[in-house]
Amino acid sequence: MARQERAVRTRNALIESAAELFDRDGFEVASLTTISARAGVSNGALHFHFSNKAALADAVWEAAAQRLRRITARRTAHPLQCLIDATHALCRGLGNDAVLRAGFELCHAQQKTRGDETLRESWQRWVEDVLAQADAEGALVPDVTARDAAATVVAATMGFETLSGQDNRWLSHHTVTRFWTLLLPRLAEESIRETLVVGGSQPTGADEHRYPGSTKD
Structure with missing residues (x-):
């Protein structure tokens, strides 16, 4: 259960981070590396939840x-x-x-x-x-x-x-x-x-x- 809760928190943090950067910089400019860094997670964690930037944008x-x-x-x-x-x-x-x-x-x-x-x-x-x-x-x-x-x-x-x-x-x-x-x-x-x-x-x-x-x- 703790692992599942961490996964939910990580996913939500990535969505929030992506939204902030899409809003500030635009979808095309925002990078996955910057999104993951802003969320405080690794690129690997981001790709575990989202296969690409389009999938992350759909989640936003x-x-x-x-x-x-x-x-x-x-x-x-x-x-x-x-x-x-x-x-x-x-x-x-x-x-x-x-x-x-x-x-x-x-x-x-x-x-x-x-x-x-x-x-x-x-x-x-x-x-x-x-x-x-x-x-x-x-x-x-x-x-x-x-x-x-x-x-x-x-x-x-x-x-x-x-x-x-x-x-x-x-x-x-x-x-x-x-x-x-x-x-x-x-x-x-x-x-x-x-x-x-x-x-x-x-x-x-x-x-x-x-x-x-x-x-x-």
Whole structure:
């Protein structure tokens, strides 16, 4: 059991190390020697777990996909609040988690051959599904389609990801909160809008981040 636990720790350390270097230097530049050294293991240990850099990148991608699934698995009482919370969690993760960032950047031929979605595609599909649910529940204003709303949310969140390469403030809680403050009047029915917490449903000082004009306690 101790040997198995060490193997798991070594594998996880290699995934973390690879993600950090893929994120910092890019997949093509990062070397297996540098990855193993950063993880504190030998090249032999790396090759025991991963046959080549592509296999290691696939492991990084899968670890990132699991983290994205945890973000999108969280549920709240209303689909729009669920979406708001997920955008905050995603941007927080992209700011703090090299594995998640690297996973969004990795797009390998192996994934496409297997029919796997990129993480951007997975995020887009989930956003579309949530907004379709909100539309079915009558939560969207009449002249807004779920498809157009999803395009706006996906473009904004992926834009924040790209812009954060130069300035991490694009992934801040303030940025995402302001985005929802500006978007919700065009997106959500007033009766629904007044129940939504633009700063996320459980932030510090949650009452300060309710949609402006809300009278809900």
